[in-house]
């Protein structure tokens with residue numbers, strides 16, 4: 183696997199926390215000469231990740247870039263500013279940035295919460311993918327890994343917006359995979375169950391007590407557990423597509 187991933191250029195969205203951060207570190211551990219484009223809105227946190235990687239694996243190149251995937255203009259700016267030696271060499275896109283805001287029922291959901299979940303989880307992911315697939319098509323190689331959620335398969339009350347964004351990620355990924363059959367471009371979705379990250383804190387708008395209560399008495403997955411799956415999917419032979427993966431902690435079903 184180290185050989186297959188050697189010198190690959192990997193773009194991760196939402197690399198400042200949770201699953202995205204763990205994924206950057208897992209790529210580093212698996213192939214300590216990869217090239218990582220670490221993106222998110224919090225560049226200061228990404229700079230700390232870069233320093234950590236430099237210390238642990240000096241051969242790994244890291245490019246830190248500010249990127250708000252929810253803003254189409256910012257996505258455009260990001261691709262325009264990305265140096266050609268990174269952009270044109272892109273091998274793997276991990277669309278991980280995503281969030282849930284609130285648990286209100288339909289009729290009570292704030293318009294801005296609908297907007298932020300759709301623009302981040304759906305439109306942002308689509309815009310990033312479109313740009314990457316153009317690059318992949320020019321070289322007939324590349325891998326897109328989208329982080330979905332069990333929520334996209336099993337909608338729950340209070341999750342109408344979040345669950346439908348993740349169902350959209352599934353459908354988008356599956357359509358694209360079928361479009362790209364017979365190419366060397368692979369497309370996959372990884373759907374996590376409950377993972378302990380900053381995700382719950384965002385869902386409960388910063389209320390740590392409520393966020394912590396989600397994991398009380400259970401042993402959730404860690405970002406690392408999902409990162410290992412993402413890197414496994416990316417590290418297969420080029421004609422092996424692990425199209426769809428569901429990862430649960432053992433208490434969840």
Ligand code: NDP
Pocket residue numbers: 195196197198199200201202221222223224225249250251252253278279280281282302329330331332373374375376377378379380381382384405
């Ligand atoms: P975290 O909140 O820990 O991480 C989310 C990441 O997304 C952060 O790095 C954040 O960075 C980034 N992000 C959020 N909004 C934007 C934006 N507009 N533009 C760019 N980056 C953004 O949560 P997780 O690691 O848990 O979440 C990662 C993915 O996993 C999400 O897609 C989520 O839906 C999915 N997931 C999570 C589950 C869980 O239980 N935790 C379960 C199933 C799926 P920054 O704030 O710096 O921009």
